[in-house]
Amino acid sequence: MSPTDVAADRRAAPRASKPLDVQACEQFLVHEARLLDECRFDEWLALFTPDASYWVPSEPDQKSPLDMVSLIYDDRRLLETRVRRLASPRIYSQEPRSRTSRVVTNVTIEDTTDPVATLVRSKFVLIEFRRNEQRLFGGTSFHRLKTVDGDIKIAWKRVDLVNCDGPMDGIVVPL
Amino acid sequence: MRHDVIDDVASLVKPGSVHRRLYDDPAIFELELERVFGSAWIYVGHESQVKQPGDYFCTYLGRKPVVVVRGPDSKVHVLHNQCAHRGALVVALDKGRTGEFQCCYHGWTYHLDGRLKAVPLQHGYPPGFDPKSPSMAMLHVPHVSSYRGFLFANQSSEGPSLEEWLGYMTTSLDDMVDRAPDGELEVAGGVFKHTYNGNWKLYLENLCDAAHPWFTHRSSIDAAQQQSDEVFTDGAGEIAIRQMRQNGAPYSFWESQVGIWTYPNGHSFLGDYHDDKKLVAALNDPISRDYMDALERKKGREETKRIMEVRRWNSNIYPNLSFMSQFQQLRVIHPLAVNRTLVCTYSFRLRGAPEQLFHNTIRFANVVNGTGSLVLTDDLEIYNRIGLGISSEGAEWLQIGRGFQSDVPDEHGGRRGKNSTSEVYIRNMFDAWVGYMDEAAAPNHRRLESVPA
Numbered sequence: 001m002s003p004t005d006v007a008a009d010r011r012a013a014p015r016a017s018k019p020l021d022v023q024a025c026e027q028f029l030v031h032e033a034r035l036l037d038e039c040r041f042d043e044w045l046a047l048f049t050p051d052a053s054y055w056v057p058s059e060p061d062q063k064s065p066l067d068m069v070s071l072i073y074d075d076r077r078l079l080e081t082r083v084r085r086l087a088s089p090r091i092y093s094q095e096p097r098s099r100t101s102r103v104v105t106n107v108t109i110e111d112t113t114d115p116v117a118t119l120v121r122s123k124f125v126l127i128e129f130r131r132n133e134q135r136l137f138g139g140t141s142f143h144r145l146k147t148v149d150g151d152i153k154i155a156w157k158r159v160d161l162v163n164c165d166g167p168m169d170g171i172v173v174p175l
Numbered sequence: 176m177r178h179d180v181i182d183d184v185a186s187l188v189k190p191g192s193v194h195r196r197l198y199d200d201p202a203i204f205e206l207e208l209e210r211v212f213g214s215a216w217i218y219v220g221h222e223s224q225v226k227q228p229g230d231y232f233c234t235y236l237g238r239k240p241v242v243v244v245r246g247p248d249s250k251v252h253v254l255h256n257q258c259a260h261r262g263a264l265v266v267a268l269d270k271g272r273t274g275e276f277q278c279c280y281h282g283w284t285y286h287l288d289g290r291l292k293a294v295p296l297q298h299g300y301p302p303g304f305d306p307k308s309p310s311m312a313m314l315h316v317p318h319v320s321s322y323r324g325f326l327f328a329n330q331s332s333e334g335p336s337l338e339e340w341l342g343y344m345t346t347s348l349d350d351m352v353d354r355a356p357d358g359e360l361e362v363a364g365g366v367f368k369h370t371y372n373g374n375w376k377l378y379l380e381n382l383c384d385a386a387h388p389w390f391t392h393r394s395s396i397d398a399a400q401q402q403s404d405e406v407f408t409d410g411a412g413e414i415a416i417r418q419m420r421q422n423g424a425p426y427s428f429w430e431s432q433v434g435i436w437t438y439p440n441g442h443s444f445l446g447d448y449h450d451d452k453k454l455v456a457a458l459n460d461p462i463s464r465d466y467m468d469a470l471e472r473k474k475g476r477e478e479t480k481r482i483m484e485v486r487r488w489n490s491n492i493y494p495n496l497s498f499m500s501q502f503q504q505l506r507v508i509h510p511l512a513v514n515r516t517l518v519c520t521y522s523f524r525l526r527g528a529p530e531q532l533f534h535n536t537i538r539f540a541n542v543v544n545g546t547g548s549l550v551l552t553d554d555l556e557i558y559n560r561i562g563l564g565i566s567s568e569g570a571e572w573l574q575i576g577r578g579f580q581s582d583v584p585d586e587h588g589g590r591r592g593k594n595s596t597s598e599v600y601i602r603n604m605f606d607a608w609v610g611y612m613d614e615a616a617a618p619n620h621r622r623l624e625s626v627p628a
Binding site: 067 | 365391393401402407517522530540541547549552
């Protein structure tokens with residue numbers, strides 16, 4: 001099953017007025033990366049639709065988040081809790097805070113025929129520095145983007161890490 | 176700089192405290208691999224991971240790479256993953272199915288039971304060379320034993336049988352299997368592999384620690400308690416948030432409602448903590464009802480009731496296994512270095528249960544064992560901080576004495592805490608540790624040169 005098929009299970013939503021173009025998508029993804037790098041997590045959360053999900057699989061080509069574990073699989077309710085926790089003064093796994101730097105590139109539109117949202121694929125490199133250690137993440141992101149009241153929103157986001165099935169220290173800052 | 180000789184490792188463990196070197200001295204770590212991991216039964220995997228002849232998977236005994244394989248006669252072998260020729264790793268993939276093993280260096284080929292099958296250019300070896308010699312093989316780990324599908328290996332040919340060694344803890348493994356309507360479990364749903372910069376012992380020492388959730392997991396407890404239940408969930412958030420809220424139970428709950436039980440050889444379990452109706456699904460939930468119906472059809476009403484009343488949280492089999500019989504979770508601890516540990520976690524599908532129940536198992540795995548979990552990441556931070564703090568010249572002796580005066584004997588030959596916040600389970604692990612490590616108990620004892628950490 002492709003990401004498109006998985007996303008097709010999402011609840012029906014109003015048709016976007018027109019498919020998004022690649023330039024608008026790229027600008028949006030760069031904006032999203034900036035919000036995360038600047039720890040503006042509430043604003044990042046506001047990019048998602050009320051029924052969105054956010055998924056970081058634990059295996060390459062993972063078909064579903066339902067019958068296989070995921071490094072992260074948040075529905076909207078859990079995503080809100082994740083973001084609220086990041087603001088907690090007692091989040092010990094962010095004491096000290098991580099600093100991150102993300103590069104988003106190779107943006108392509110994969111599917112414009114879906115009446116609900118535009119499927120966008122991009123590549124990323126993420127450097128995370130925390131407590132004297134630097135980690136490097138890289139991989140492919142898939143976003144299903146749609147326009148709601150004139151704003152682009154994320155209906156579904158999937159992040160495929162190159163090392164998704166390898167040994168890993170904890171992930172606290174969203175990818 | 177420290178440089179001294181340990182000739183009495185047992186002196187590093189006192190009734191209510193342990194020396195900090197047990198967590199940061201590389202020489203002690205090496206001795207643990209030899210004596211603890213070298214003579215205890217080590218969990219290697221589950222029989223469902225090698226269903227058919229030729230099925231294999233790779234794991235480690237301590238740090239030694241081994242391959243677990245089902246032979247043509249259906250017998251499970253645990254072989255050292257090393258070519259008898261030049262020592263290369265023979266099996267390079269994590270798992271698979273094969274008819275033979277072949278080394279990629281010079282093509283030495285082995286049967287599934289480890290015997291050497293073929294050697295190219297055999298005529299070139301000296302006259303005494305015998306490919307049929309028992310040493311010309313992928314060598315067997317001497318003892319392999321299974322309890323209800325759970326496979327253990329033992330590098331020592333002495334000591335008790337697996338069942339004897341597990342003792343009363345067999346009841347926790349029974350509970351895991353009994354919950355399957357068809358009486359069978361299957362490893363399924365992928366693996367988490369999480370790592371931390373700290374000693375391997377810290378992991379088991381935390382899993383039955385009832386005094387830490389309220390404090391360590393405060394950030395996720397607060398975030399979950401403040402979460403509106405009106406927001407859309409597909410089930411993932413619902414299960415995770417229930418779990419995080421439950422972690423916020425006050426100390427009075429832990430001191431009055433939850434129990435800790437310990438048994439010989441370092442084993443223990445934390446009981447009466449969460450149960451299904453608080454966590455995975457309410458009892459009136461359609462998935463739970465379907466599951467209970469399936470269980471009752473196979474096992475009868477009385478037996479189903481008995482099974483549902485077993486409410487164990489973590490069961491720990493010292494030194495490398497922890498599992499949650501109630502929630503189909505299992506963790507395997509792999510020591511990598513004195514200050515580096517890998518933990519692999521697995522989920523189980525209950526044969527005969529509705530598939531939806533397995534989806535709940537996966538949702539629960541993500542919150543309890545997930546690398547990106549809102550809960551586990553704070554536990555990993557604790558292990559990292561102990562890893563950092565332990566090398567300080569501050570406290571020489573670490574405290575494990577909580578509840579020391581109030582522990583009581585258990586009717587099955589163990590000891591239990593007066594309540595769940597007793598550190599009796601840590602003291603119990605160190606009793607086992609001394610048994611394995613003490614020179615009198617270890618025939619291959621050598622004087623240990625300690626080096627700076």
